[in-house]
Amino acid sequence: MTTTTAEPTRFRWDRLTAASALGYCVLVAGLSVGVVLGELRSQFHISGVVAALHGSTFGVGLLAAGVWGVGLVDRIGRRSALRLAAGSIAVGVTLLCLGPAWPITLFGTALTGGGGALMVMVMPGLISDHHGEHRATAFAAVNGVPGLAGLTFSLVIGGFLSAGLSWRPPYLVITFAFALALAFVAWPVPVPEGDRAGTFSLAPLRDRAVLLPWLHIVNAVLTEFTIGIWAVTYLHEVGNAAAGTAAVLASVFGVMMFLVRVLLPRLLTRFGAATISLSFVVTGAGALVMCFAPGLPAKVLGLTMVGFGGGPLYPLTVDAFYEQAGDRLDSVSMGAYCALASGVAVTLGPLALGVMADVVGLRWALLVVPALAALGAITQRPR
Numbered sequence: 001m002t003t004t005t006a007e008p009t010r011f012r013w014d015r016l017t018a019a020s021a022l023g024y025c026v027l028v029a030g031l032s033v034g035v036v037l038g039e040l041r042s043q044f045h046i047s048g049v050v051a052a053l054h055g056s057t058f059g060v061g062l063l064a065a066g067v068w069g070v071g072l073v074d075r076i077g078r079r080s081a082l083r084l085a086a087g088s089i090a091v092g093v094t095l096l097c098l099g100p101a102w103p104i105t106l107f108g109t110a111l112t113g114g115g116g117a118l119m120v121m122v123m124p125g126l127i128s129d130h131h132g133e134h135r136a137t138a139f140a141a142v143n144g145v146p147g148l149a150g151l152t153f154s155l156v157i158g159g160f161l162s163a164g165l166s167w168r169p170p171y172l173v174i175t176f177a178f179a180l181a182l183a184f185v186a187w188p189v190p191v192p193e194g195d196r197a198g199t200f201s202l203a204p205l206r207d208r209a210v211l212l213p214w215l216h217i218v219n220a221v222l223t224e225f226t227i228g229i230w231a232v233t234y235l236h237e238v239g240n241a242a243a244g245t246a247a248v249l250a251s252v253f254g255v256m257m258f259l260v261r262v263l264l265p266r267l268l269t270r271f272g273a274a275t276i277s278l279s280f281v282v283t284g285a286g287a288l289v290m291c292f293a294p295g296l297p298a299k300v301l302g303l304t305m306v307g308f309g310g311g312p313l314y315p316l317t318v319d320a321f322y323e324q325a326g327d328r329l330d331s332v333s334m335g336a337y338c339a340l341a342s343g344v345a346v347t348l349g350p351l352a353l354g355v356m357a358d359v360v361g362l363r364w365a366l367l368v369v370p371a372l373a374a375l376g377a378i379t380q381r382p383r
Contacts, residue, residue, distance in 0.1 A: 013141070016130055019186035020123055021142045023082060025149035026182055027119050029175035030089045030112030031058060032153040033096065034229040035247050036167050038236045042243075044102040049354050051233075057110040059347025061117030066340025067202075069121045070332055079191045081122050086179060088115025093175045097168040121339035124318055125332055129192040135322060139315035140264040147258025147311075149178060154232075154251030162244030202340075204328055210337075213321040216380055217341035220276075220317040223283055223372045224310030225342075226349035227290075228253055230362070231303055238363045239296040249300050256307030264312055273382040276316045280380070282309030284373030291366050306369070313376070 033040075033054050041051050073081050088111050095108030124139070131138040152174055157167045204210045227234075231253050236246035260267070267275050286305025289298060318338055329337065356365035 021145040022182040024146040028149040057113035061113035062343025065117040085119040125335035136319040144261030150254030158247030220313035221345035253307040260311030280377035284370035287369035
């Protein structure tokens with residue numbers, strides 16, 4: 001039985017917050033296909049477009065969750081929806097790791113994408129309902145922990161590849177370790193079901209107060225997620241790092257994402273409303289360093305800048321969306337809108353980069369990231 005939890009008087013780590021962070025760690029398992037994207041390309045001899053589809057299935061799932069997810073949550077409730085999401089990710093990762101051909105691995109990523117999408121749809125509203133006005137700090141904290149999960153995947157899998165071993169066993173073991181930890185922590189926790197006001201509709205997107213902050217989420221996810229999916233492959237193919245070395249080096253992206261989200265309250269105190277615009281600037285500058293600076297160390301430095309700059313983008317744009325559109329949408333619908341925004345970005349970003357990589361090469365295709373960052377820095381600058 002689920003109940004509505006009382007709103008904390010300040011942000012604090014409690015069992016529900018820890019369960020939310022572990023849920024995102026399970027989500028990272030579904031998104032860590034980028035770590036092994038180069039291996040899949042080599043093993044199955046797939047093109048950049050097919051490889052990118054392995055990352056874009058998450059976006060397709062987000063689109064579906066944004067349109068139909070509210071009806072599913074209304075029918076089965078938040079708790080059951082989160083169970084379904086975690087289970088889909090676990091099954092999808094199993095197919096990804098054991099699949100003998102790319103159609104099966106692609107189907108596996110489709111399952112992880114659908115489960116991850118449902119989780120992304122439910123989590124923001126749950127966190128907002130539980131933490132109230134402290135949601136910005138909560139968003140940053142809960143979204144920061146998965147950076148450590150991503151680091152774990154990168155280091156462990158990179159170590160196995162460097163030793164000439166398969167990436168599949170560690171991928172499975174780490175995934176199920178997070179899933180079991182989530183089940184243990186979340187099982188006895190009451191989940192706030194959230195408020196609902198009428199039938200879900202996309203009509204509010206016609207309202208400028210809803211559309212603009214929604215587009216800002218799209219731009220933010222396009223900027224940081226696209227490069228995150230391709231980072232390992234980029235360091236391997238453009239930076240000439242060995243497959244295992246590339247996976248280990250790419251972990252700086254997750255480390256910096258985690259670090260900056262921990263530091264986000266201090267950054268907001270120091271830079272205020274300019275924080276998000278400055279984050280876009282740092283992200284774009286890092287992508288330019290990755291593209292033009294010679295040598296692998298410089299490209300890793302650029303990726304470090306991208307991780308540090310990209311870390312605040314999602315939590316800050318989601319918080320701004322809740323702040324500006326909160327009086328027009330209920331909390332469950334808000335999560336669907338966030339999922340839809342992420343879905344548009346996650347579907348288009350990695351796939352567009354894959355198409356461009358087939359046409360002009362992966363190095364020059366990366367220039368789409370500083371272009372997106374410049375757009376974000378200009379449109380979301382303090383007024």
